[in-house]
Amino acid sequence: MELKLSASYDASPEEVFAIVTDTTFREQACAKTKALSYDVQVSESGGNTVVRVKREMAATDIPDMARKFVxxxxTVVQTETWRPAAADGSRTADVTGEISNTPVTLKGKASIGAQGGKTVQAIDLDVKVAVPLIGKKLEPFVVDAIRSGLQKEHDLGREWTH
Structure with missing residues (x-):
């Protein structure tokens, strides 16, 4: 199931990139999403910037049919591999993720770029729940949970740019 989300900021692409690759920002985002525990790692790899966020979340809004799986x-693990900036400061990243010990995976792209005097951060993910028969029924719940977390992260990002 596809998940697309974007947010605009009153900041340059360089400033937005600095925020999304800031360990403290990512830790605050984990706290804002009520993570029970989290581990944030930002590293450099061959010119790319890799952001890995692992967070343990309470499984409170999970439908009964999924509870036996989770x-x-x-434990949600997300990795973003940001490429070096283009001449205009824009960047793209490959995004991968999983919910550990479940059949849930996500993959897609993220981008940061100038658009009409603002900077837009966008994410386009494909979320899969690989469970016969009920996987398609569970995907909307997983997508809603991911969207909610990303929205909280974008809200925090706007606070950081002011």
């Missing part, structure tokens, strides 16, 4: 908590 238990009481979910």
């Amino acid at each position: 238990g009481q908590t979910l």
Whole structure:
């Protein structure tokens, strides 16, 4: 199931990139999404900037049919591999993720670029729940949870740019 989300900021692409690759920002975003625990790592790899966020979340809004797959908590691991900036400061990233010990995966692209005097951060993900028969029924719940977390992260990003 596809998930597309974007947010605009009153900041340059360089400033937005600095925020999304800031360990403290990502830790605050984890706290804002009520993560029970989290680990944020930002590293350089061959000219790319790699952001890896692992967070443990309470499985509170999980439908009964999925509870046997996930238990009481979910461990979400997301990795963004940001490429070097283009001449205009824009950047793209490959995004991968999973909910550990479940059949849930996500992959897609993220971007940061100037648009009409603002900077737009966009994400386009494909979320898969590889469970026969009920996977397609569970995907909307997973997408809603991811969208909610990303929206909170974007809200925090706007606070950081002011």
